[in-house]
Amino acid sequence: MSSQRIDNFGKINREKQFRFSWENKNYFGYEGDSLASALLANDIRIVGRSFKYHRPRGIMSCGVEESGGLVTIGTGNKKDPNVRATSQELYEGLIASGQNAFPSVNFDLGSVNNYLSRFFAAGFYYKTFMGIPPFEWGKGTAVWMFFEKFIRKAAGMGRVSRLPDPDIYEHANDFCDILVVGSGPAGIAAAKEAADKKLDVILVEQDNFIGGDQLSETSFDSNNALAELRSLGVRVMKRTTAFGLYDNCVLGLIERVKDQSNPINKELPKQRFWIVRAKHVIIGSGAFERHIAFNNNDVPGSMTVNASKHYLNRYGVLTGKNIVISTNNDSAYGTAEALVKAGAKVIVLDNRENLNSNLTNNNFEVRNGVVPYNINGTREIKSLDIADSVNLTYKKIDTITCDQVLMSGGWSPAVHLLSHRGVKPKWNSENQCFIPDKAKENITMIGSARGIWGKDDCTASGIAGALDALNRLGISKTNYFFPKQGGWKNSIEPLYEVKYKKSRSKSFVDFQHDVTCDDVRLAHREGFISVEHLKRYTTLGMANDQGKMGNIIGLSLMADLLGKEIPDVGTTTFRPPFTPVSIGALAGRSVGKHFMPLRTTPMHQWNLNNGATMIDAGLYQRPWYFPKKNETINDAYIREAAKVRKTVGICDVTSLGKIAIQGPDSTEFINRVYSNAFAKLPINKTRYGIMLRDDGLVLDDGTCWRISETEYFMTTSTAQAGRVMAFLEELLQVRWPDLKVNVTSVSEQWGVAAISGPKTREVLDECLEDSSVISNDNLPYMGFISANLKGGIPCKIARISFSGELGFEIYILADYANKMMDILWNSAKKFDGCLYGLEALGALRVEKGHVTGAELDGRTTIDDVGLGKMASNKKSYVGSAMRKRGVLSAEDREKLVGFFPVNKKYTFDSGTIICEKNNIKGFGIGRVTSVTHSPELGHWIGLGFIKGGVEKWKNTIVIGSDPIRNKEMEIQVVSPHMIDPQGKRLHA
Amino acid sequence: MILIKCPYCGERDHSEFSYGGDASIIYPSLDAPQEEWVKAIFFRENIKGIQKETWQHINGCRMWLEVERSTITHEITSIKPCHKNLQKVIDN
């Protein structure tokens, strides 16, 4: 046994045992354990396999920077990959397993990669798939496409569950005066100071216990500290990570509310995604201890120094028996002292030859001027070769038998959150770390995140931070000072890499992505010398931990190679999130049917009651078709469309946008907005109009009714309703402020039913109080009137038709919509009528060659869709100059046409590419945008575009190529007006 | 998470607003020659620094606003209604 639980140490609750499973075997831990501490307590040393070389890896830290202990928690649909065992609380029944290994982390076939490592050096993927030796037998994307699936399988760490996530996640918002990140001595002091001044303070701590580094102190009582904070009114959020800092002191937080197998409180979310707006943010996010690069520095048993102290004093786990500590700074000595007290044999290697200040009580051996050189052992540490650090020549001098090597290469302040705000950290050579620069925004850095090491200094910096916040918020004017950066008795001496003399060394810079010192040197040799290039070429700092431990080592190596100082090499920018955020938390409750808000028409329930199958149309749900017994969608819509042409049909078309336009300049406004003439539209008449965008392409089409001298009513397509409304408002408020016009969206105020077909008049005769109002004389085509449905229900009736049949649209106040549908449907039934949905509506309009969003897709001009003649030549309007641009009036533009299959039994699909016979390639000469079965013609028809349009291609046979569905067929080009081209039926 | 102080509604999160575009564009008259429109629509500055831009308070009062914002820091230095008369109406 090398790591083990020991008595009389740690703060775990030994009264409460938890059973957990690791790699299908059962073990025990205690309440208060992390998964990592429980694994170490059971002497499980290999917990994972490395990313590229599949080398055995053990627990290497005790926090979020963990590189070795990335595990999968849970099974089935509750599986979470890439969980850091070091920050995973243990709970009863936890199921965990290793990753990136087959069949198991103890025996992994992939470890053969370790012997092929010269092929996996920096830039491996780039080189291989661009045809550079040793794999010269292929170039370009084809090779990549072939190998991608194998590489994807071999690379990466955990596997996600492909099942729907059964857990609930929620979003929440909060506000406070001061938000403190981190509950170390600095954070606690800051929170207390601010709460003392009666400010609303939130303290955020990612751990399940507050205290930060103090949790590794035997004398610290986390529960007492928590109680004290709460008694002062501080709102403490434990298990909550501040993952991002955004504009105006907005923080993104992830609160881990419960663990997945926790059976209690089923209704609680697994995680809560918080957006908190603070007036001031105080960041005491601590610092990360760095490792040291030397050969085989990743063998299980290697760990950062401070982590070992946490395992001992927090979890009661002694991580080794014969421990070698390698350090370049004072911080390791406290841990050495504690480990000795717990019964371990400790030797400290300090690369500093002379120390001014004595740091030991001579309880352990210290060898000055000595550094670690090479670890012997693969699955566990057998011994450590050590070297003389004199003149940085690193000559091997001795071998020490040991089972653990602890490393401290210095500390890096966690400047991540400040970096999110674009504040670049500054290099502090005295302390060999990047320290935060002052932020202009209301952000204050405190504690070791500021580069302050001593505990008392950290506490003082917390108080200073709170006073800084109070001053900057204008609440007080108190003098304060921050303690100086640093605080060690002896200064740190740089120790980043101990260069190994033999070839084929594996000195890891970034454990998670298996980036070695040699990789950094290779990147330099090949010219990738800027930090951003170095990062991408070697993938240094791009793994789960985002370079929390390895970045500085990589920078120092590059600085060395370039003969520069670290600050001259620069540093990459940390971006959110600080630690990974699950997609579930981002989605929150916006899943399933709550993915988008649902808009319903006022006759939504009526449609459902009458057998509608619904379809999403933007945020709306609209009736798609009304199937009778056993009818398929095709059966239903073909029946419905045929019925409309033969008798009569009723359709809910409420989702159209509706805009009221009022004011003395309304006519001028309408006339500028539409491309066709509107100035002379008589009152009680409506007109079909097309709007263009500024660039001359079609924005939308719809009808516009003149209600009075100064009032209009505009309809838009369902899809563009919001955009048109915002555009009209922009025109009136931004560009034409002199026009006295007001626009109001009234889309929700009106319900609309379209009724069309030859029997329409008979139906309406029964529905209206006075049916003479809709006589051909009183209400000609494109007219509208006010009328009353039976029972005195007021409505407006417009003689508009999308189907090409005699038709009306009936507009009614939304509250009467169901009543209207009852009245219309009771009557239509008597005339063998039908209800029809969007699919039949589509069939009818395709037959007529009417365009919708499929054709007006933002790329087409008014001429492309054959409506150019409607555009006025006598006036200027939005887009009038731009639509005449050469490129938009080129001869070979794709123009609207109809398509018939040559073999009338064949079907075809939207998206089919139209090609000339014997020239089937590329984008072809056109495309099919809409298709339907035409009940009237008895075969499939389509609308679409072809270069040159009907004039050039009429009746020509072309090829419809559908490479996605692997179809090819002969298609005849016809006029888009496939039924009743003269429009006789409309005027019936 | 920019805060935008709508002159009518007060300080609100930017998610209530929708971005319009470059507010420094002077749109030509509708009957202006095509070249002027091409210039106004397609030739835009990509400003590093303070930029005049339009935003609409789309989930609020629907007012179009002229905002001066730093494209580097998001700091907003001025906000006013695009319509010249609206400020007077609000002030009364």
Ligand SMILES: [Zn+2]
């Ligand atoms: Zn507003």
